[in-house]
Amino acid sequence: MLITKIKNNIEKRDFKVRKLSSIFNRKIYSTEPLKTRKNFSKIEVDNFVIKIAEKKSELKKAQALRYSVFYKEKKALPTLSKKILRLDYDKVDKYADHLIVIDKNRKKIKNKIVGTYRLVRGDIASNFGGFYTSSEFDLSQILNSYKHNQILELGRSCVHQDYRNGTIMNLLWKAIAKYVKLYDIKILLGCASFNGTDVLKYTNELSYLRKNFSLPDEFSVKSLNPKIYPACTEFNSNTNNLRTFVKLPPLIKGYLRIGGRVSYDCFVDSKFNTIDLCVIVNTNNIDEKYKKKYLN
Numbered sequence: 001m002l003i004t005k006i007k008n009n010i011e012k013r014d015f016k017v018r019k020l021s022s023i024f025n026r027k028i029y030s031t032e033p034l035k036t037r038k039n040f041s042k043i044e045v046d047n048f049v050i051k052i053a054e055k056k057s058e059l060k061k062a063q064a065l066r067y068s069v070f071y072k073e074k075k076a077l078p079t080l081s082k083k084i085l086r087l088d089y090d091k092v093d094k095y096a097d098h099l100i101v102i103d104k105n106r107k108k109i110k111n112k113i114v115g116t117y118r119l120v121r122g123d124i125a126s127n128f129g130g131f132y133t134s135s136e137f138d139l140s141q142i143l144n145s146y147k148h149n150q151i152l153e154l155g156r157s158c159v160h161q162d163y164r165n166g167t168i169m170n171l172l173w174k175a176i177a178k179y180v181k182l183y184d185i186k187i188l189l190g191c192a193s194f195n196g197t198d199v200l201k202y203t204n205e206l207s208y209l210r211k212n213f214s215l216p217d218e219f220s221v222k223s224l225n226p227k228i229y230p231a232c233t234e235f236n237s238n239t240n241n242l243r244t245f246v247k248l249p250p251l252i253k254g255y256l257r258i259g260g261r262v263s264y265d266c267f268v269d270s271k272f273n274t275i276d277l278c279v280i281v282n283t284n285n286i287d288e289k290y291k292k293k294y295l296n
Contacts, residue, residue, distance in 0.1 A: 037097070038182055038183065040052050040097075040178070040179060040182060043171070043174060043175055043178070045171060047103055047104045047105040048101055048102065048103055048104070048167075048168075048171055049101070049102040049104060050099065050100070050101050050102075050171050050172070050174070050175045051099075051100060051102070051175075052097050052098065052099060052100075053097075053098040053099075053100050058098075058100060058113070059093070059098055060087065061100075061110075061111045061112075061113045062098050062100050062113050062116040063087040063088050063089050063093070064086060064087055064111055065111065065113050065114070065115075065116055065158060065160060066087075066088035066116065066156055066158055067082065067086050067087050067088040068086075068160075069158040069159075069160075069161075070088055070158065070272065071083075071088065073161065074195055074272075074273055074274075075273050076271065076272045076273045076274075077270075077271050077272075077273065088156070090132070091129065092118070092120060092129075092131075092132050092155075093118070094128070095120070095124050095125070095127075095128040096118045096119060096120045096124075097118075097119040097120075097121075097179075098116060098117075098118055098119070099116060099117040099118075099119060099172055099175050099176070099179075100113045100115070100116050101113065101114055101115035101116070101168050101171055101172060102114070103163075113160075114159065114160040114162075114163045114168055115158070115159045115160065115163065115168035115169070115171070115172055116156065116157070116158060116172075117154060117155075117156065117157045117172050117175075117176065118153075118154070118155045118156040118157075119152060119153070119154060119176070119179060120132070120152070120153040120155065121148075121149065121151070121152055121153075121183060121185075122143075122146075122147075122148035122149055122150065122151035122152070122153070123148045123149035125148070125153065126148045131153045131189070132153065132155055132191070133153055133155070133189055133190055133191055133278060135224070136191060136223065136224055136225070136267040136269070136276055136278070137191075137221045137222065137223055137224060137263060137267065137278040138221055138222045138223075138224060139189070139221055139278075141218065141219060141220055141221065142187060142189065142219060142221065142280065145218070145219075146186055146187050149183070150184070150185060150186040150187060151185070151186070151187045151189065152179070152180065152183070152185040152187070152188050152189075153188075153189055153190050154176065154188055154189070154190040155190050155191065157169075157172070157251060159172075169250070169254065173254075173294055174294055176188075176294075177294035180283055185283055186282065186283055186284065187280065187281070187282060187283070188260075188279075188280070188281040188283065189278065189279065189280050189281070190278075190279055191267075191276040191277065191278060191279070192249065192251045192252045192255055192262070192276070192277055192279045193249065193251070193252075193269075193272075193274035193275060193276045193277070194206075194249055194252075194274065194275040195249070195273065195274060195275075196273060196274070196275065197268050197269075197270055197273060197274070197275060199266065199268065199275055202275065204244055204247075205244060205247060205248055206266065206275075208241070208244045208245070209248075209252075209262050209277070210264055212241075213256055213260075213261050213262050214261060214262065214263075214264050215261045215262065215263060215264070215278075215280055216261070219261070219280050219282075220263075220264070221263050221278045221280070222263075222264075222265065223263060223265035223266060223267045223278075224267065225265070225266070225267045225268055227268070252277070252279070255279045255281060257287065257290065258281060258286050258287055258290045259281060259282070259285045259286045259287045259290075260279050260280065260281040261279070261280055261281075262277040262278065262279050262280075263277050263278035263279075
């Protein structure tokens with residue numbers, strides 16, 4: 001009896017060791033060049049360098065920044081492996097391009113990456129399991145209307161909390177515009193979020209977006225969330241439009257300013273602690289002001 005008990009304890013301990021070892025040995029990032037990748041030259045502005053991550057160490061630091069923003073600040077729920085490694089990663093990282101902003105003047109700090117954006121081209125996604133956005137929204141109308149290589153998914157956008165004055169996001173958008181021209185992208189898509197999972201808290205904002213910025217029928221996407229949320233009612237005409245717009249999350253405002261439109265329904269992601277909307281931007285319809293700013 002005693003021998004059996006000791007044997008069981010040893011087996012349990014060995015299983016835990018093997019499980020922990022597998023977490024550290026897992027390939028959670030990849031920077032192998034894709035065959036269709038074109039040369040994207042870095043952008044330098046003052047002390048900042050904006051480029052595509054080329055080394056595993058660069059991607060790992062971008063994933064560390066994402067972890068600090070999404071899990072530490074915004075209270076997403078990490079898996080055990082993410083909690084141990086303190087990295088935000090998923091299978092999409094392996095075939096995406098990762099824009100990073102490096103602050104060369106960030107002295108005595110190992111991680112000099114202060115902003116990042118994940119870019120997934122449709123021709124690549126179609127060969128590696130699809131877009132991340134497809135896990136939350138039905139994109140069939142978009143995918144049936146455009147060639148895969150004309151579509152670019154934007155995701156995992158984040159900026160270090162000490163750099164949120166608009167400068168870093170502006171640099172990221174300059175790089176995205178350059179990437180759009182390089183690959184002749186027609187459609188930008190992705191998820192933009194409200195923090196938390198209480199839809200009722202954002203009744204005015206969601207209703208305002210539904211009334212003023214919903215996607216047209218030909219671009220309509222449906223949420224895969226089975227629950228219908230009563231918070232999305234007809235927008236109250238007595239509510240101040242400008243005041244409601246100002247209250248929107250910065251990323252959503254950014255997409256709307258350049259001409260983006262959002263899904264009629266939302267997707268509640270309890271693991272990420274967010275209320276997500278699908279955003280679509282037709283690059284032909286980008287506001288002229290932003291075309292001059294970014295695309296010239």
